[in-house]
Amino acid sequence: MDKLGFISHHLDSIGIPYEFGEWSSKVTYPYTVGEITEEPVDTEDGKERSTLLLTAYYRGKGAYLELEHIKNTIKKHFHPVYGLRGDVDGGAIAVFFDGCFYVPTGEADLKRLQINLKIIEWKGET
Numbered sequence: 493m494d495k496l497g498f499i500s501h502h503l504d505s506i507g508i509p510y511e512f513g514e515w516s517s518k519v520t521y522p523y524t525v526g527e528i529t530e531e532p533v534d535t536e537d538g539k540e541r542s543t544l545l546l547t548a549y550y551r552g553k554g555a556y557l558e559l560e561h562i563k564n565t566i567k568k569h570f571h572p573v574y575g576l577r578g579d580v581d582g583g584a585i586a587v588f589f590d591g592c593f594y595v596p597t598g599e600a601d602l603k604r605l606q607i608n609l610k611i612i613e614w615k616g617e618t
Contacts, residue, residue, distance in 0.1 A: 493580055493581060494580055494581055495542070495580055495585055495587075495611055495613060496512055496526075496528070497580075498578060498580050498585055498587070499526070499544060499587060499609065499611075500512065502569060502570075502576060502587075503524070503566075506565055506566070506569050507565070508524055508548075508562060508565065508566065509522065509523045509524060510523075510524045510525070510526060510546070511523075511524075511525055511526075512525070512526045512527070512528075513525070513526075513527065521549060521550045521551045521552065521558075522548055522549060522550040522558055522559070522562060523548070523549055524546050524547060524548045524549070524562070524607075525546075525547050525549075526544050526545065526546045526547075527544070527545050527547075528542055528543070528544050528545070528611075529542060529543050529545065530542040531543075537614070538583065538614050538615040538616045539612060539613070539614055540612070540613045540614075540615065541610070541611065541612055541613075542611045542613075543590065543608055543609065543610055543611065544587075544608070544609040544611060545606060545607075545608060546566070546606070546607040546608070546609060547595070547604060547605070547606050547607075548562050548563075548604070548605045548606075548607060549602065549603070549604050550562075550602075550603050551599075551601055551602045551603075552601055553601075555601070555602075555603035556603060559594075559603055559605040562605070562607075563592055563605060563607060566589060566607055566609075567589040570587045570588055570589045570609055571588070571589065572588055572589045572590065573588075575587055575588040576588075580613065582615050582616070583613055583614045583615040583616055584613070584614045585611065585612070585613050585614075586611075586612045587609050587610070587611050587612075588609065588610045588611075588612075589607070589608075589609060589610075590608040590609060590610040591607075591608050592605055592606060592607040592608065593605070593606055594606075
């Protein structure tokens with residue numbers, strides 16, 4: 493399993509509807525879409541850093557409460573200090589909640605929350 497599979501598996505396990513890249517299923521709210529940014533590798537220890545930008549959408553009454561529930565569920569699972577650690581193909585991974593903010597949509601009843609997950613991977617034989 494790679495880092496995207498690891499995160500997808502864990503979001504599914506906590507009941508967060510998620511797809512990478514763009515939402516391709518029938519739209520039901522809430523849903524989340526992820527995209528990744530990777531930092532250049534600048535050390536010799538096999539450590540790689542990236543950030544998953546997880547955008548949650550909700551339309552309708554109680555949108556902010558629903559998005560706050562999603563945020564808190566993700567924050568608890570990918571703890572900001574202890575993270576969530578595991579094995580991935582060729583190494584190990586740790587994923588941490590790394591903040592969030594609301595993004596205006598221009599539509600009164602559609603709300604959007606961006607959640608950042610910091611990913612650290614170590615490649616190598618164990």
